[in-house]
Amino acid sequence: MSEAERVHAAQGLFAETAQGPRLLGSKCRTCSTPYFPRSESCHNPDCSQSDLEDAAFGPHGKLWSCAIQNYPPPPPVVYDEPFAPYAVGLVDMPEGLRVLGRILTDDPQAVEVGGEVELVIEPLATSGESAQQLVSWQFKPR
Amino acid sequence: MREVAVLGLGMHPWGKFPEKPLNNICRVAVEAALSDADLQWRDVQAVAAASSRFSGGKGWGLNGNDVVEDMGSTGVPVYNLSAGCAAGGNAFNIGCMLVASGCHDVVMVVGGEKMPKGFIQTSGLEDESDPEYLRQRCIGLPGPGFWALLTRRRMAEYGTTEEDLARIAVKAHEVGTHNENARFRQLFSIEDVLKSNMVSYPLRLYEICPVSDGAAAVILCSAEIARKKTTSPVTVAASAVATARFDDGIPRALACPIGSGSAHHSEAAIAVGRALETAAVGPKDIDLVELQDNTVYYELAFPEEWGLCEPGESESLMRAGETLPTGRLPINPSGGFLCFGEATTAQGLFQICEVGWQLRGAAAQRQVPNAKLGLAQSLGLGGNAAAAVLKR
Ligand SMILES: [Zn+2]
Numbered sequence: 001m002s003e004a005e006r007v008h009a010a011q012g013l014f015a016e017t018a019q020g021p022r023l024l025g026s027k028c029r030t031c032s033t034p035y036f037p038r039s040e041s042c043h044n045p046d047c048s049q050s051d052l053e054d055a056a057f058g059p060h061g062k063l064w065s066c067a068i069q070n071y072p073p074p075p076p077v078v079y080d081e082p083f084a085p086y087a088v089g090l091v092d093m094p095e096g097l098r099v100l101g102r103i104l105t106d107d108p109q110a111v112e113v114g115g116e117v118e119l120v121i122e123p124l125a126t127s128g129e130s131a132q133q134l135v136s137w138q139f140k141p142r
Numbered sequence: 143m144r145e146v147a148v149l150g151l152g153m154h155p156w157g158k159f160p161e162k163p164l165n166n167i168c169r170v171a172v173e174a175a176l177s178d179a180d181l182q183w184r185d186v187q188a189v190a191a192a193s194s195r196f197s198g199g200k201g202w203g204l205n206g207n208d209v210v211e212d213m214g215s216t217g218v219p220v221y222n223l224s225a226g227c228a229a230g231g232n233a234f235n236i237g238c239m240l241v242a243s244g245c246h247d248v249v250m251v252v253g254g255e256k257m258p259k260g261f262i263q264t265s266g267l268e269d270e271s272d273p274e275y276l277r278q279r280c281i282g283l284p285g286p287g288f289w290a291l292l293t294r295r296r297m298a299e300y301g302t303t304e305e306d307l308a309r310i311a312v313k314a315h316e317v318g319t320h321n322e323n324a325r326f327r328q329l330f331s332i333e334d335v336l337k338s339n340m341v342s343y344p345l346r347l348y349e350i351c352p353v354s355d356g357a358a359a360v361i362l363c364s365a366e367i368a369r370k371k372t373t374s375p376v377t378v379a380a381s382a383v384a385t386a387r388f389d390d391g392i393p394r395a396l397a398c399p400i401g402s403g404s405a406h407h408s409e410a411a412i413a414v415g416r417a418l419e420t421a422a423v424g425p426k427d428i429d430l431v432e433l434q435d436n437t438v439y440y441e442l443a444f445p446e447e448w449g450l451c452e453p454g455e456s457e458s459l460m461r462a463g464e465t466l467p468t469g470r471l472p473i474n475p476s477g478g479f480l481c482f483g484e485a486t487t488a489q490g491l492f493q494i495c496e497v498g499w500q501l502r503g504a505a506a507q508r509q510v511p512n513a514k515l516g517l518a519q520s521l522g523l524g525g526n527a528a529a530a531v532l533k534r
Pocket residue numbers: 028029030031032033042043044047048049050051
């Protein structure tokens with residue numbers, strides 16, 4: 001089988017940069033609020049002047065919480081067939097961003113609240129003969 | 143502003159009624175509320191209705207117009223309120239204002255809905271500009287998974303156990319079994335709940351509310367009219383709506399600023415806080431609360447976030463039976479969403495009905511003894527929330 005083409009699950013949300021995988025967002029120069037995905041304006045009601053610049057977030061994070069998706073969700077969710085429960089997490093990043101993501105692990109039960117994770121850009125499903133692999137940002141326990 | 147009385151309460155039972163048109167379901171609730179108020183349809187001077195995304199309303203959320211056409215087009219003004227699952231609560235708020243302001247003396251508030259199968263897909267859009275679509279496409283995190291994240295965090299912070307979570311569902315059915323309007327009235331043991339399918343660890347099927355069909359209606363009127371009909375009417379001590387704060391730590395799309403580090407539904411806390419302030423009562427004065435328990439987690443988190451009890455105290459109160467109708471802090475004596483299921487836009491009004499019946503002392507086996515002050519709270523997509531304090 002030839003190598004599957006990697007297709008981003010959404011455009012402009014994440015990238016492999018020279019420094020490694022990053023989430024692509026924005027940051028307000030005035031109040032330092034981080035945004036993911038990119039934002040055109042600052043939504044902080046206490047901010048005096050919305051002034052957004054592009055910002056890249058990652059790769060470090062800590063699991064504020066985690067859970068397991070135990071049933072196969074309806075489309076457009078992508079997963080390996082046959083379905084196996086996968087872990088999801090809410091990750092606090094040092095840039096001040098709290099972000100949802102899938103957790104890349106073979107052992108969802110072992111994922112713990114407070115655990116250190118690292119941003120990766122990996123396929124959401126690896127099985128099947130499809131010529132395309134849908135890739136997304138995920139967090140890998142360290 | 144004038145005092146507002148809650149004169150009529152009416153409900154169509156919650157359930158699944160594939161053969162029954164939404165108009166019929168709403169009509170049952172409306173006629174029950176009118177009869178309860180001892181009023182006729184032509185006495186209704188204005189209608190505030192919850193807009194549904196799922197059923198009726200001519201595809202435009204014109205659910206109040208459907209009701210008016212069905213009952214008889216009298217030319218009354220109709221206000222259709224859209225606020226996700228808080229729409230019933232928001233419509234109640236507008237109904238209260240219409241009476242309090244002196245605009246109208248008798249106002250009908252109504253919400254009715256028939257839900258599609260399965261867990262709620264919040265938007266249904268397939269568009270990269272839609273955050274809900276992105277969340278499913280890039281992560282795969284349906285609603286129950288989000289509740290599971292909040293729950294797991296609480297387990298880590300406070301030592302909540304899976305058995306605690308199951309016990310809340312057991313308690314909900316212990317009271318809901320006495321409610322003829324509830325859909326799920328069977329009793330469960332802790333083992334039954336723990337054996338139900340894991341939906342999103344740590345949450346199981348019986349710990350999450352399914353979708354239902356149902357309708358509820360409320361007649362609001364001036365104190366003057368209420369006095370002609372009853373000697374001790376239930377009145378609205380406060381009604382408030384709110385939207386979320388930007389820094390509450392709850393990611394409503396893919397991410398949010400960490401804020402203070404905690405995560406709480408600020409819209410609910412703000413609405414409840416405003417309602418208590420307007421009613422000039424403290425959280426500890428509340429005799430019972432009907433809160434939005436889409437999942438058992440909220441029965442633990444909300445009372446603490448609103449000051450009804452101390453942070454970390456919910457589990458011990460629940461284990462000690464204090465959240466039963468006979469306890470110190472009765473929560474959801476109706477059986478709550480767990481026993482009703484969610485007919486989203488009607489939820490805020492079934493809560494008003496339950497609180498009203500409790501204050502009248504008409505809740506039979508699920509009665510909170512000597513209830514004088516009750517709180518109802520609903521929460522909806524878009525960071526919407528509503529809260530009301532009723533008194534007698
Ligand atoms: Zn700013």
